[in-house]
Amino acid sequence: MDFLRPSTLEEALAAKSERPAGVPIMGGTDVMVDLNFDRSRPPALIDLTRIAELREWSLEGGALRLGAGVSYTRVIDGPGAHAPALAQASRSVASPQIRNRGTVGGNLGGASPAGDCHPPLLAAGAVVELASVRGVRRVPARDFYLGPRRTARQDDELITAVLLPRPAGPQHFSKIGTRNAMVIAVAAFALALDAEKxxxxxxxxxxxxxxVRAEEAEEFLAAEFDWDTGAPPAEPVVRRFGELAASATRPIDDQRGSAEYRRHAVGVMARRALAWAAAEYRGGLGGGTRCA
Ligand SMILES: Cc1cc2nc3c(=O)[nH]c(=O)nc-3n(C[C@H](O)[C@H](O)[C@H](O)COP(=O)(O)OP(=O)(O)OC[C@H]3O[C@@H](n4cnc5c(N)ncnc54)[C@H](O)[C@@H]3O)c2cc1C
Structure with a gap:
């Protein structure tokens, strides 16, 4: 196995173009597990840790540009203030050691259905930036996930950043697992209210x-929510929102939980997230989230 260590993005894109089967490695918290268990033996590893711009983040007109190599620890400490649900999700990932190494780009690259970044990125309307020697393109998160661990990224492309619009309302992430730390989600749910749109x-x-998104639930709540006052939604609205969120699931039974439990859990998390978000909306400012 070759180990390539590009020191610029240009070199990394050239390496990926020449070796499309080469596997990018950033924090290595997924890649090294696969290698250790002999689940894969790629012809080359392309180490991205030397590429400074992948570890940078910036604000562009209030929107957050988060380099693919920004670790969870750094998301929590800095840019998370501009992406509240992603910050909550980052806090829930693994242990401090994994949060120090694991990155948002790595979560997107692996595209596990259980990855904790995906629900907040979908809810916030994030866009994934992909680059190759052919150029740069931007794919909305909603179009990025194509199948189990399959994404819109082409073999010669790298994920360079994720772009999140300025939050214009409350955002919440919740996750159910068998314990509070070091756990893969049995089910996870993120909600973002946009008071401006x-x-x-x-x-x-x-x-x-x-x-996935729960599009029917989104449309239902957008029509029913009292955007002028943020008054607590009536019980039938809360219940229906939970039902529509649960109906967007297509879960399986596995060792972590049954399909029935997962569907039920999403309904419960959706109802709770709505109650928290409505309260925060009424409060105007809270948890780093800006409301109109
Ligand atoms: C003990 C343990 C606990 C964990 N707990 C959680 C958890 O609670 N929640 C959770 O979501 N995940 C968890 N994970 C999984 C992992 O930490 C995350 O998925 C993390 O975000 C991966 O980031 P990384 O930088 O380490 O990725 P890497 O391992 O370096 O890469 C992961 C994948 O993304 C690809 N990749 C990386 N960077 C790029 C790039 N710039 N462009 C294109 N492809 C790229 C790689 O080729 C690989 O396929 C855990 C892992 C371990 C070992």
Missing amino acids: RTVGTGLGSVAPTP
């Missing part, structure tokens, strides 16, 4: 072959 975003994890 009066739209609702959702993201569901671990409950379908890919991370």
